[in-house]
Amino acid sequence: MKKILLDLRSFDSKAKIHAYLKDKLDLPSYYGANFDALYDCLTDISEDTCLGVFEPEEDASSGTGVPAAWFSLLNRVLCDSEEANPHLAVIFSRYEDNR
Template structure:
């Protein structure tokens, strides 16, 4: 599954996690925080995530990006693009 995320939609915590839950089709029990994001991403079997507008995004997105990188390192089925 390939998903395109817009980093500009992830600049504030609450809106970022709502956006991620919808775009990544995260489970209902998703906790809406960085630890829960990591847990869900490391459980995924196959996923390709492309991130647009990374260079223009704010500070909170950088925290999300680090979680994405860590999850991709842990989970061989998760591939990051961009």
């Protein structure tokens, strides 16, 4: 099984997140950097793949420059893709910095 860790905690723009996803998920050059394109690419995965997703804490997401609602939509796309593709598993975690 292919395992990919996505750390989404420190981005200041949606475009940078899409570029990061394209790189980490090895998405094709024609990836459109939007949720529809992400869904299409994730549902095309044919190798068993597990995505581990570290998200910003809800109250911290506003400080990232990316609205919390956008992360909710991203989560929905990941969950919908997992439901549609038997080769894809998605695990979410919130990183807690206890400094």
